[in-house]
Amino acid sequence: MKINKAILFAVAAGASMLPFSASAQGCPQAPKPEIEVQTPYLEVSMNSVPEPVAYAPFPKAMETSLGPGWTINGLTVVRPLVKTQITTADAKVDGKTCVWVTKAVVSFGFFEPANIYVSSRYKPGTCEFDAIRNHENQHVGIHLNTRAKHVPLMQARIEKAVTGAVKASDAASGIKAIQANMSEAVDDGIRSFQVETGQLNGLLDSTNSYLKLQSQCSNWW
Numbered sequence: 103m104k105i106n107k108a109i110l111f112a113v114a115a116g117a118s119m120l121p122f123s124a125s126a127q128g129c130p131q132a133p134k135p136e137i138e139v140q141t142p143y144l145e146v147s148m149n150s151v152p153e154p155v156a157y158a159p160f161p162k163a164m165e166t167s168l169g170p171g172w173t174i175n176g177l178t179v180v181r182p183l184v185k186t187q188i189t190t191a192d193a194k195v196d197g198k199t200c201v202w203v204t205k206a207v208v209s210f211g212f213f214e215p216a217n218i219y220v221s222s223r224y225k226p227g228t229c230e231f232d233a234i235r236n237h238e239n240q241h242v243g244i245h246l247n248t249r250a251k252h253v254p255l256m257q258a259r260i261e262k263a264v265t266g267a268v269k270a271s272d273a274a275s276g277i278k279a280i281q282a283n284m285s286e287a288v289d290d291g292i293r294s295f296q297v298e299t300g301q302l303n304g305l306l307d308s309t310n311s312y313l314k315l316q317s318q319c320s321n322w323w
Contacts, residue, residue: 129200129267130193136205137264139257141249144180145215146242148235150226154219172312173323175221176234178241182249182295184256184288185209188264188280192273201276203264206284210249210256216242229319237306237315244302248295256291263287 151157154177158164164174187207193200218238224231263283270276305311316322 132202142211202267
């Protein structure tokens with residue numbers, strides 16, 4: 103049996119699943135892999151800009167969704183980023199190579215930093231600026247709290263994806279198959295995370311929520 107050095111890769115969305123059997127024929131019984139999920143600290147950058155909507159991924163769509171009479175005075179941009187590192191072992195069996203994961207480390211984080219954009223119409227220290235900032239910080243909190251909820255779900259997906267051995271022509275091919283399965287598992291986890299954060303952010307950005315925020319201050323443009 104050979105222990106391979108750790109292999110680090112960022113998970114790419116849309117990776118295709120390759121054949122992977124938890125009990126590849128003829129391979130030794132692989133021990134249960136060690137799974138570690140890390141949650142890096144998220145830095146938050148506060149930015150005063152003329153038009154926050156300009157920093158949205160799809161500015162026109164965002165403006166249209168609000169309808170007439172509304173101005174976008176604040177925006178939060180948070181994007182999940184998952185990085186995966188695996189340590190594998192392999193053994194030659196009948197002219198093939200059995201490969202399995204001994205340890206997987208998953209960094210469940212975000213592109214740094216999270217950016218909050220507040221309209222420069224409102225100066226720091228004013229009621230309006232504080233109201234916008236507090237609202238946007240709630241969006242950041244939604245992402246962090248939802249990530250905490252999804253850590254055990256991500257761990258379970260990764261464990262299922264990498265448990266057992268895969269038989270391939272060589273170690274590199276086996277590792278490639280394992281990475282593809284991990285990518286698929288992580289993609290599923292990110293999609294689930296984004297669905298939930300999207301729903302919660304949508305509630306925070308409802309008309310009733312905006313009206314409540316507006317009522318806190320009196321000097322809106």
